[in-house]
Amino acid sequence: MHLDQPKEGTKKRRVIQILNSPEGKKSAKIKKASYLHLETIQVIDVFVIRLCNKIETTNSYDRKIHVTRPWLAQAFLEGNLEMVAKRMKENVSQQKFLECERILIPIVSSGHWHLVELVREETKFYHYSSINSPIYTADAVKFINKFMSFIESNWGLGKLEHHGLVSVAVPQQGPTLDCGIFMIEFINSIVEKRSITISKGDCAKYRAKFCAALLYAHDSPFL
Numbered sequence: 001m002h003l004d005q006p007k008e009g010t011k012k013r014r015v016i017q018i019l020n021s022p023e024g025k026k027s028a029k030i031k032k033a034s035y036l037h038l039e040t041i042q043v044i045d046v047f048v049i050r051l052c053n054k055i056e057t058t059n060s061y062d063r064k065i066h067v068t069r070p071w072l073a074q075a076f077l078e079g080n081l082e083m084v085a086k087r088m089k090e091n092v093s094q095q096k097f098l099e100c101e102r103i104l105i106p107i108v109s110s111g112h113w114h115l116v117e118l119v120r121e122e123t124k125f126y127h128y129s130s131i132n133s134p135i136y137t138a139d140a141v142k143f144i145n146k147f148m149s150f151i152e153s154n155w156g157l158g159k160l161e162h163h164g165l166v167s168v169a170v171p172q173q174g175p176t177l178d179c180g181i182f183m184i185e186f187i188n189s190i191v192e193k194r195s196i197t198i199s200k201g202d203c204a205k206y207r208a209k210f211c212a213a214l215l216y217a218h219d220s221p222f223l
Helices: 008-020 022-057 071-078 083-090 094-098 134-154 179-191 202-213
Strands: 065-067 104-107 113-120 126-130 163-166
Touching: 022 065, 022 071, 022 104, 022 179, 022 202, 065 179, 071 083, 071 104, 071 134, 083 134, 104 134, 104 179, 113 134, 113 179, 126 134, 134 163, 179 202
Parallel strands: 065 104, 126 163
Antiparallel strands: 104 113, 113 126
16 A cells, blocks of 8 residues: 655654754754763863873873873763773773872763862872762762773782772752863863852853863863
C-alpha cells in the first residue's frame, strides 16, 4: 500500500509540535546544555594548554607543578576505560607523576567546575570548589578513587599510601554561573603561589581579562 508523503507545511507544523511538546523541549534543552558544556570544556582546555606551555618554557613558574587538561577527569567520571587510558597517556605519565610535587586536576561534574590538587609529599588531595556541596565533594572522591586505582593497577608501583581529601575554604561564587572563572583563578593562584583573592563581585573583571587574554594577549597571566 502506498502512503502519500506529508506536504511540506505539514512537516513544518509537525516539527513545531514536537519542539513545543514537553519531550521536545526537554530534548532541545539537553542538546543545548550538551553543546554549552562541550564549548566550556574547550575554553578551559585552551587555558590549560597555554598555561602548561608557559610553565614548561619560561622560568616564571615552578615546573614541579603540573596541570592536567579537563578531559582527564571527565573520562574517569564517565567510566570510559579506553578513553581513561588515552587521557592518562596524554596528561599524566608515570614519570610526570613521580617528578611533580603538585598535580592540579580540573573537574566538571554535575554542571559545576571545581579543582582537585594532589600534593604527593603530603599524600593528600585538596579540593577547591566555589560552591560548598556534598555533591561536588562526592564527585571529587569518585574521581580520586578511580585515578589512584588506575595508577595502582597499571604502573607497577605497588600499593600506594592512602591519600586523604581536604576541602579548602575558598571564596564562594553565590547564585551565579561563575564556577569556571573561579576555578581558573584557583589554578592561577596555586601556580603563581599566591593567595586566592577572587570574590563574586570581581567576576565581571576576571571574565573580561580572561576573554581578552584568550583572544589577544599570549603573554597574559591568565593564559
